[in-house]
Amino acid sequence: MIPEIGHYALILALSLAIIQAIIPLAGSYTNTHSWMALSRPLVWGQLLFLTLSTVVLANAFLANDFSVIYVAQHGNTKLPDLYKISAVWGAHEGSLLLWAFLLAAWSAAIALFSRNMPLPVVARVLSVMGMISIGFLLFLLLTSNPFDRTFPVPFEGRELNPMLQDPGLAIHPPLLYMGYVGFSVAFAFSIAALLGGKLDASWARWSRPWTTVAWVFLTVGIALGSWWAYYELGWGGWWFWDPVENASLMPWLVGTALMHSLAVTEKRGAFKSWTVLLALFAFSLSLLGTFLVRSGVLTSVHSFAADPERGVFILIFLLIAIGGSLMLYAWRAPYISGGGRFDLISRETFLLGNNLLLSVLAGLILLGTLAPLIYDAMEWGKISVGFPWFNKMFVLLTPFLALLIGVGSISRWKHTDAAFLVKQLRVAFVISLAFGLLTLLPLFSDGNLMVGLGMGLAMWVVLSHVVNVKERLKHKSGFNGFMRDLSGGGRSYYGMILAHIGVAMFIVGVTMVSNYGIETDIRMSPGDTADIAGYEFKFEGVSEFPGPNYNAHRGRFLISKDGEQIAILQPEKRTYFVQTRPMTEAGIDWGLTRDLYVSLGESLGNGDWSLRLYYKPYIRWIWIASIFMGLGGLLAISDRRYRTARKRSSSTSTLTAGSSTPAAAESHS
Amino acid sequence: MSRYLRFLVPLAIFAVIAAFLFKGLDENYNPRAIPSPLIGKQVPEFSLPLLEQPDTQITNKDLLGKVYLLNVWATWCVSCRAEHETLVQLGRMNKVDIYGLNWKDERVAAQAWLRQLGNPYTANIFDKKGRTAIDLGVYGAPETFLVDAQGIIHYKHAGPVNPDLIRDKILPMVAELKKKG
Numbered sequence: 001m002i003p004e005i006g007h008y009a010l011i012l013a014l015s016l017a018i019i020q021a022i023i024p025l026a027g028s029y030t031n032t033h034s035w036m037a038l039s040r041p042l043v044w045g046q047l048l049f050l051t052l053s054t055v056v057l058a059n060a061f062l063a064n065d066f067s068v069i070y071v072a073q074h075g076n077t078k079l080p081d082l083y084k085i086s087a088v089w090g091a092h093e094g095s096l097l098l099w100a101f102l103l104a105a106w107s108a109a110i111a112l113f114s115r116n117m118p119l120p121v122v123a124r125v126l127s128v129m130g131m132i133s134i135g136f137l138l139f140l141l142l143t144s145n146p147f148d149r150t151f152p153v154p155f156e157g158r159e160l161n162p163m164l165q166d167p168g169l170a171i172h173p174p175l176l177y178m179g180y181v182g183f184s185v186a187f188a189f190s191i192a193a194l195l196g197g198k199l200d201a202s203w204a205r206w207s208r209p210w211t212t213v214a215w216v217f218l219t220v221g222i223a224l225g226s227w228w229a230y231y232e233l234g235w236g237g238w239w240f241w242d243p244v245e246n247a248s249l250m251p252w253l254v255g256t257a258l259m260h261s262l263a264v265t266e267k268r269g270a271f272k273s274w275t276v277l278l279a280l281f282a283f284s285l286s287l288l289g290t291f292l293v294r295s296g297v298l299t300s301v302h303s304f305a306a307d308p309e310r311g312v313f314i315l316i317f318l319l320i321a322i323g324g325s326l327m328l329y330a331w332r333a334p335y336i337s338g339g340g341r342f343d344l345i346s347r348e349t350f351l352l353g354n355n356l357l358l359s360v361l362a363g364l365i366l367l368g369t370l371a372p373l374i375y376d377a378m379e380w381g382k383i384s385v386g387f388p389w390f391n392k393m394f395v396l397l398t399p400f401l402a403l404l405i406g407v408g409s410i411s412r413w414k415h416t417d418a419a420f421l422v423k424q425l426r427v428a429f430v431i432s433l434a435f436g437l438l439t440l441l442p443l444f445s446d447g448n449l450m451v452g453l454g455m456g457l458a459m460w461v462v463l464s465h466v467v468n469v470k471e472r473l474k475h476k477s478g479f480n481g482f483m484r485d486l487s488g489g490g491r492s493y494y495g496m497i498l499a500h501i502g503v504a505m506f507i508v509g510v511t512m513v514s515n516y517g518i519e520t521d522i523r524m525s526p527g528d529t530a531d532i533a534g535y536e537f538k539f540e541g542v543s544e545f546p547g548p549n550y551n552a553h554r555g556r557f558l559i560s561k562d563g564e565q566i567a568i569l570q571p572e573k574r575t576y577f578v579q580t581r582p583m584t585e586a587g588i589d590w591g592l593t594r595d596l597y598v599s600l601g602e603s604l605g606n607g608d609w610s611l612r613l614y615y616k617p618y619i620r621w622i623w624i625a626s627i628f629m630g631l632g633g634l635l636a637i638s639d640r641r642y643r644t645a646r647k648r649s650s651s652t653s654t655l656t657a658g659s660s661t662p663a664a665a666e667s668h669s
Numbered sequence: 670m671s672r673y674l675r676f677l678v679p680l681a682i683f684a685v686i687a688a689f690l691f692k693g694l695d696e697n698y699n700p701r702a703i704p705s706p707l708i709g710k711q712v713p714e715f716s717l718p719l720l721e722q723p724d725t726q727i728t729n730k731d732l733l734g735k736v737y738l739l740n741v742w743a744t745w746c747v748s749c750r751a752e753h754e755t756l757v758q759l760g761r762m763n764k765v766d767i768y769g770l771n772w773k774d775e776r777v778a779a780q781a782w783l784r785q786l787g788n789p790y791t792a793n794i795f796d797k798k799g800r801t802a803i804d805l806g807v808y809g810a811p812e813t814f815l816v817d818a819q820g821i822i823h824y825k826h827a828g829p830v831n832p833d834l835i836r837d838k839i840l841p842m843v844a845e846l847k848k849k850g
Contacts, residue, residue, distance in 0.1 A: 242747050330679070373692070377692040
């Protein structure tokens with residue numbers, strides 16, 4: 001009986017979503033206050049029912065209710081409770097339910113934090129959120145109902161994919177989805193603005209914190225996935241250019257461009273139609289990602305629930321959502337007013353460069369990801385675009401981004417003197433160049449240009465931002481001035497600095513691990529030692545060891561440096577009882593400047609094993625970088641101007657587009 | 670007029686992408702209807718060196734007389750790594766020979782891969798240029814073909830194989846083909 005309540009709640013949520021998509025929107029045109037005011041309660045109702053649904057499904061897992069097909073497929077009595085919960089989003093149906101739930105949560109957050117926004121705008125935004133919700137709820141109910149029953153009831157469940165039985169992966173999908181779904185807010189704001197014909201500075205200011213929050217979630221979500229792949233898949237890489245990874249990177253790149261473009265639109269009123277387009281694309285790419293994962297159009301290690309029938313549904317959904325919004329764009333965008341003028345050397349120009357580079361990168365990834373599909377459809381033959389192509393494209397374009405980051409963030413709006421830039425940045429430039437050249441010396445890299453480029457650019461990003469902060473604090477008295485700045489309106493500025501320092505750390509991590517990482521595959525007998533990068537790995541053998549729902553082979557390694565023991569590593573190879581796929585758990589001794597990584601390969605008999613021993617310098621910096629970026633984003637949205645926006649909402653300049661409605665200027669109480 | 674056309678560009682780009690997505694979906698729409706144009710046909714002719722011994726050539730005729738799986742793989746292919754453990758397990762069962770078609774790969778890297786991850790293959794055909802893979806209609810690695818003693822392809826699976834597929838589909842088909850001889 002209880003699962004049917006979850007199913008019923010889904011249907012109720014869908015009914016509310018339909019009303020939410022129509023009534024408030026209609027009210028915004030007829031200026032019917034009560035219709036518009038309905039949007040908030042409807043959103044809360046949807047959140048209530050979808051929470052109920054999610055809780056019911058989680059309860060079915062905890063109670064081992066194998067009469068529910070989804071639970072029978074992914075649950076098990078022996079599964080630890082944490083993974084019973086994470087099994088809710090461990091496969092197709094449940095992860096869609098999570099999508100819908102998070103969408104309702106974001107909608108509720110808009111309802112809650114939109115008191116300073118005119119009611120017609122709120123009504124339109126929430127109506128658009130309702131439309132997206134309809135799509136996902138229909139998808140759930142028509143093709144992927146997680147509450148379907150089965151008879152006869154199985155005695156035991158097939159258990160969650162062992163690959164997903166890991167704390168990191170338990171929270172990776174919710175974070176990632178928070179990011180994907182979060183971009184729906186910027187999307188909804190843009191659609192609402194296009195509908196209302198009012199693309200102005202306040203539209204950009206409302207969109208900014210939402211976009212930043214979504215971006216923070218996506219950043220941390222992607223990093224967590226990368227980290228998980230590193231320690232769980234056992235081959236020591238951190239990014240594989242898998243179609244599903246690409247599907248998360250594309251919205252991230254476009255979302256990053258969007259954040260920067262929104263800054264220009266808010267401050268200078270420029271790039272409006274471009275900003276709208278980015279907002280549409282960021283969410284469209286999130287939807288496309290869902291399509292690629294779920295439809296089985298591309299083969300990927302992630303596509304655990306490929307089903308062409310579902311693919312047809314998502315494709316129709318994509319056509320309506322993306323096609324419809326781009327049609328609206330083509331119709332309304334020609335009437336968007338131009339916005340502030342700017343000179344060739346100005347922050348606007350540099351941010352435009354940043355936007356173009358990020359968009360081109362996203363476009364190239366899209367092309368590479370879809371290449372097998374395109375080649376096949378055009379009958380050009382077969383192709384599989386792999387690692388080398390993506391890497392080449394990135395190495396070709398990202399250095400320009402790193403160069404721009406330093407110049408752009410110190411430039412002024414509208415006009416910057418070239419002489420000012422040269423004066424500010426010449427020392428930083430010379431030091432970075434010298435540092436890059438220094439790393440080419442035989443002592444360090446012996447002429448490896450990639451190392452020189454990477455280290456030089458990282459130094460450049462850091463130094464140009466040091467100069468930037470120094471310039472900002474020039475007229476503020478020392479440390480106290482800094483603290484006052486930080487508690488006042490400077491947080492978005494320092495957030496930017498923090499995130500950009502994260503970029504520098506990322507460059508360092510990638511450069512070091514790609515050029516100095518050591519990977520050895522060897523055969524060892526108990527008692528053998530191997531020497532890697534000055535570390536001695538002593539293999540003490542492998543013993544068997546029972547886990548809650550698996551059997552493990554656990555290896556034991558003593559790691560020492562200069563005769564002194566520094567760590568004991570215990571990599572595992574697990575065989576799960578239900579799904580007999582073997583899983584590796586790498587043994588890692590982590591450090592800020594290097595990881596030592598051991599993973600068990602195959603048993604070769606007589607206690608011998610084939611083993612993978614890795615030395616990974618600075619690899620942590622890649623993930624720490626994403627934490628910096630995330631913290632930077634959080635710092636930025638805590639800026640005073642978002643907190644006090646309520647008081648000022650009426651006083652901002654409105655650079656309205658052609659057909660603004662007077663209703664939009666109403667009710668900012 | 671061009672002022673308006675400019676804003677139609679994103680829509681046009683999306684229309685093109687959507688067309689490709691639809692095409693991709695269409696082919697996969699009913700995967701069992703026409704899984705591969707080669708089903709029921711002979712394995713295409715080839716004469717290629719072995720991965721293990723560059724001087725030894727292997728041809729499609731050498732493989733006649735037994736039921737075998739032909740697995741297309743490469744070291745640059747991430748999904749191949751995901752399926753490799755499963756192949757190793759299948760190899761241990763000794764129920765069917767697995768031949769590898771090492772596709773557009775580096776010989777040294779491929780040999781290292783097999784040493785490191787285990788070698789489930791009876792032998793590996795080294796298709797450096799990828800010609801045979803094209804003749805086989807390979808869409809992307811990994812792909813696995815089931816071939817009978819007469820060299821006729823009976824089944825093709827695109828993407829990584831998993832233990833369920835082997836237990837429920839491949840091994841029963843192997844048993845049936847072996848019975849027929």
